[in-house]
Amino acid sequence: MTGSDYQDFDYGEQPHQPPSVGPDGAPVDGAGDAPSTTDDVITRRRLLQGMGAAGAVGAGAWWQLRGGNQPQSAVASKRVDTSVLEVGANNGGQTETLAAGSVDDLLSQFGVADNVLLTPAPVDQRVLVLIELEGGNDGLSTVVPYSAGAYYDRRPNLSIAPESVIPIDSEVGLNPQLARLSQRQVAVVEGVGPVNGNLSHFEMVERWDYGSTEGGNASRAGFLARVVDRIDSGSPVTGLSVAGHTPRFTNASASTLSIENLNALKVLTNNDWIYPIYRQSLTSVSGGPVANTLAGTWNQLFSMGRSLAGDIERYDGDSPIVKNGGGLGRQLAMAAALIKADLGIRVVHARMGGFDTHDGHNGRHERLMGQLDGAVDAFLQIIADAGLADRVLVATTSEFGRRVSENSSGLDHGAASTMLLFGPVVPGRLGDPSPVSNLDNRGNLKTTIGFDRYLASLAQEWLGVDAGAVLDSAPAPISILA
Amino acid sequence: MAQVERDPERAAAALLTRRTLMRPLPSKIEELVGVDRETAVSGLLDAPLDDAQAPEAEKSESTLTWWLNRISENVNGLQERMTFLWHTLIPSHRYAVGNQAFVGMQLNMIRSRALGNFRDLMQAFAADPAMLKYLDAESSTAKNPNENLAREIMELFTVGLGHYSEEDVRQAALALSGWRVDGDGRRAYIEPKRAYEGETTFFGETKQWDTPSIVDRLCDHPATAAHIGSRVWYHFTGQYLAGEARAELGAWWQGQNLDIKPLLQRIFLDQQFWENHYVRPRTGFEYYCAVQNVLNLDPSQHWRAKELGQMVYEPPNVGGWPEGDRWLSPDSMLRRSGMMFSIDFKDVPNGLTATTEEILDACGLYVLNDQVISAMAATADHVDEIGEEGPPQLKWRIAMSCPEFQLQ
Structure with missing residues (x-):
């Protein structure tokens, strides 16, 4: 399917339809039809405004709303001035459902929100969803330098052909499996990697977990723990792990919830006889401050269970997010349900394994990208349908990238990689590309943006938490927000 | 809602038992019924120590299973509780001690001193291979002193923040330098050529300080x-x-x-x-022990303690586990109720036949809210849905999930 199946989402102004895909991921009947009248009018107006500003209309992926045909400069800290946004030309036929000149078709490409670009909600409403790509994700297969001869020279078997990539600009493009996501507001952050790192999963994961460039963290709080403690407002759940236990929340004082299966809440959501009995016994108070706190906790859990009941059912079965997104889809479905339940969640940690592609890289990575695409796209759709699109930023992390040169069928541990951001971000290329032609002495991409700077950007730019307060290296954030 | 005191004498005995033993056995409660406080407390303090030795096994798994068995045996429950308390106040992590046999060695060290003298205990900790390894003592040499051990001893284990200067930390780090931990020889010792030999100035006194004299000085404070x-x-x-x-x-x-x-x-x-009967949350491990006590679970099921967020010898950091309301978090409660619903009461003595009174006695719940009792009673109205064996199972779950059972 192409990204245009998700053309008609709206960034959060009014309630919206669920994703218009069937269990097999194909569009259901009518999904490609013209939007409803209301949407139609609003979107036409927006589109025409956009056309007026741009003076030219084409179609393409999101980043082409910025900068027209100009190749994107890769300099960090670029902010988009929405007054000069223009609609770029068709990007070489990637999203070709469009017949130029037909407004309805144009709508189907640009059925998007008010100011064309999704901009962030007030800082105290924002949610950060981190997806850890465990094992070391190959940045070059995620965002492909399709114009770099050195890339094809070093990877005779494991490269992605120029005609397959979804171009971002004349230099790089997205993995073809990220077709759905390419239709969303996405930024890629190049050159993110370890600082004085080595090639150990364990050590590099630990540094990401603790936000430390040095390692040796046995007595410290996790990076996300420090973040949630800075923004703690006493809500029932400030930090959520849908990936099970994570050291990133270690030692948080703010309330964090680690849950691997929404079914754990079922005992609380049961509507039959067990519910009132269990609830009655658990929320009773025997007096004293501790018992009161405890009764409060149980009350929160029961309210949470109640408000989640529908979602638990909805994401249990053949929903697209689980169907297309695999294990990550299940995690993000839980995250979506819990975010929607209004518990005060501000930080979510999800995890997807399998990126340690020492062998069989091509097929494995392709499947992983496809799942990432299915899971995150459906997640963003649920979030958008709930009117929360401007509140949620999805960001990937991975302990390191992979070797530029291939071994026989796979790629060994590397250094810098490319991270992906979805949500109200500056679309296009952020960070500082690490050229394939200038590698470190192990043949790995050099880090141009220390992972701590990347984390600093997420904490400070998105969540408004001073980077110096949560990262010992006090790195300078890069600008990422629209 | 009202708090009900089912049996005032047993309520008092249950309070003492719950707080002082790791395993608050109903039989211990019965022993204390009608005994005055002074006599009961003396009985606890004067009980002979359990001098059984933990295996110093290279897989700490078997050492910890041994300890959980000892806790379950309850030979001297106060000794086990104090061992647990000292471990939580002065923790080591079993995967950060080099040779895991050091876990058994440390456990034996603590258990034999748990009711002794704190200075003696602290001296033993300061020479304990597991702790020295955990706090990077080995990487502290006269040339490159590492402040970790010196700082944590002062900040966490003795005087506490605000009672020493950064200069004291630096000087103490020199005085504590030179430790070697020998995994094969299973010992810790000072290697003179790595140790600082000169005088240092600690707490205003300049002399030849070493590890024992530093610990002594701190314990004098x-x-x-x-x-x-x-x-x-x-x-x-x-x-x-x-x-x-x-x-x-x-x-x-x-x-x-x-x-x-x-x-x-x-x-x-x-x-x-x-x-007051219920004053602080049971920590994860305390809750595990309480459930183990009631249901007589096999002590090798200590993975349950890990699921409850507190496996001994796996502290989150050198400061130990968080205290207080943290144990009442939604996460914690979900894990506990999840554990309740994962237990098959068919395997539990009287699991399918116990009455409400018997269940509350087994749980040591002599003071509790009447809502809990009426909720347990209400299960009987649902035999149609869950069969004859359903109500007792649900009653157990309610009793061990109710607020009172979460608290000490």
């Missing part, structure tokens, strides 16, 4: 007695002492030469100890 004494106080009463009360307790304990038994006696006989 009144702040140590106040700091450690008040943490023990919290463990048993759920109350944080502050200001004068804290200082007074410290000065008094200092006068007792930091002997542990008089401190416990004072706490157990204080009005604050007896005032």
